[in-house]
Amino acid sequence: MPDQLRKIGETILAGAGVPIQEAQTIARHLVGANLAGHDSHGIIQIPTYIDRMKAGHIVPGAKWNIVQESATTTVIDGHWGFGYVVNERAMQITIDKAEKSNVAAATVFRQGHIGRLAAYPLMAAERGMIGLIAADSGRSPKAVAPYGGAEARLGTNPLAIAVPSELDGPMFIDMSTAAVSMGKVKLAAARGRAIPEGWVVDKDGAATTDPQSLFQGGSLLPLGGSEGYKGYGLAVMVEILCGLLTGLGFGVEPTGRHNDGCFMAVFKVDAFRPLAQFRQEVADLAHFLKDTKPSHGSDGVLYPGEIENRNERRRSQAGIEIEAATWQKLQALAESYGVADQMALA
Template structure:
């Protein structure tokens, strides 16, 4: 993440061991085996790739939601065909990723048959990064876009009350001869997870990121979390993107708007229950026969022009390193995870 420091020191834990440890935590707190396996793989992948704001730091939040009864760790999603290229998925108050994966095979058939398809997921708790959802599509030769809304913690530009969530969007495209190009970014100045990490570690946040409870600019993460709010990135332009994501991920799917998320009766809950939209396109339907080469060419142009790093490259480099050397986890964090697993 842009702000949180990725831990590079600590006990190196092999990826498979981290997945197994997280799986035990989910199972111990009431999920089905399938849900535990999916969430453990997803969360360990975030930690592996250095997506620190959505790695193991989030495990107490997942547990809080499960323990408080806010989320159903055993939910059975339902998948409904709303047209030849439109799937509607009701996650039934469960986590989003198991609902998404339950529909994914049929969704891929729709994309192949029609050149494009939409998946609209509702009643779903997404508490992770989005890149794990979209990167695999690009590895299968497809272009993928996804949008999620979260919970009200972002004020519209010039506004006083939080209306939007941090509302991430992700884009993935195949690239000839290389890994997919994937960007995955919040519509806010920074992710709420990074604000929480800053508060925990006693760092200020960058000027212009957020406001306190009186609407005054602040660099104190605790003031943002305690009645304040984040700002959209890029002023009114980020505000419009946050708006679009509320429309696509909530109004269109039937999920809740970020400002409708009300977990006040579930102390400890942290996973917003909203919606997620996917739009996946088969780029071969463009008829150029050279799509992935063209994208590789564009990346070449961007790099020649002076951009030293494409989105996704940092993650891939860290993935290669941690798969070889293990994922460094601070001893206190590892102890906390083992305690949650009942080890």
Template structure:
């Protein structure tokens, strides 16, 4: 493992993305997303993605200076063409449009297609909640990046198809659930592989359909299993619905389509809770409900019950000024990008543990 301060890490990512051809505003936005994901402990969607994004630019499947644009809209809806811009930039654009429209109309639905990897969905749901809105986001893989088997099947047929929901709160952070509909995000399997760790039971099958805990099997023809283990029908059914909401509704790609590129085709549904009751009344009731739920006997006294989103909110506060610990493989990935872009190795990347 090695460690680095978030500010130093952000500067390294900004420099690399600038050298790869991204405009300054975009580099700052993408770097902020990646480092924030590492700060809150979601390393699967942190700076380890730099190598993949720079490779996508090289292949021409990510256009670093592209801008998403609205192709069709009404008071409460919009369709956005992501233009193969950075997914983080396109998703921020979509959530801004959705929040603006929900403020006007009470509720909005905004789709986006032709969009590169948007990373951690929870951040966009949090942004809506920070603006006083409730939000639901469905995101698929655009017919490529297929890595999840349907419940009862042994072949890859779906993407890991995440869902995020957020609701404003008066607590440290908004209520947020943000999860793959597969047992875990693919990036988490990649993190296990990078650290030479086995994956938990119920995450994976190998190419022959046998259960496995070897993360390498996923990259050798295996598949992610749907969330829920023996009750995987629930994860699968959700993953299926994500293809409808994220892929079919957006006009993006779905499994079975000939898809040249991975695309995080999505729908952002945003709702103004203030149209239903005064916001203080809603968040006050939610806080009292949270207290009630947390007031329980515990299986393990060292592990209190949390509200959804609490772990990330607390980690963001606690870790903001702390060094971030990352696996060596992540540093190697960043260094390889810097070398390819003929950039010097910054001193901040030399510090080990």
């Protein structure tokens, strides 16, 4: 069940040397991704994070700081800390500033992987504001080929936007500017499954359904299929906002150190029109879209974010499936840190 999985994540991370409050924050985000149905950004990430800690690429307990700010802007140096911890605090600062000044924005640099992007703008939506975030991976190894190219030059460069509404579940979009996230290919590899054509090209630029090809010199494709120049263009803009505006730069540095650069913004709805009216009209729009006649073979129209809400409700009750390969890695880590007994009791 979700609570048990959170406890398992906390226990392993704490055993690896992560301060308990940070371990709790990270596990909450990871299991939140599992609940939403995005297992690629869930508990499967823990072994990777611990590997990065061992390499010195993530610094648990890092003392992040604000290096520049105004009434409406903030620049934060994460000092290689866990991205979940740094980025959550950055979004909270941005929300607080928007509460006073109607709009606010921030950049964050030198932090670890921030996981599922939607978690951050949803914080703003819960406060009656529109939240936006984009992220890139700084100068760490790249995964996505530019449109027309056969080698990786960009990150998956995702973006997410969330808005307040009167819907049962939140209205938001959370998308990679690549055809798919790196994590979903890793998940397919862990589960021994083929991937759809159009996700990856091999080292020679040929289409493939083998997820292992990505880790053998292949590349992810940009979003859009035959119209992939659209995803490519979005990825370049995210690279500028999150790589250049933050000062992280582009390309790959020799160390290969992963570091997520972020740009985020928050808009107070009341600064533009009454919040209650806006919330109701967002719900009305969603229902207008859902009332569309279904296309052939379709189960009907969903509003953006609805599938994640359905997944969360179902998995909260039915539990979260963890593939054997990931579970074995978690068990091995628990044993190596002497916390296997605690994991069994979770």
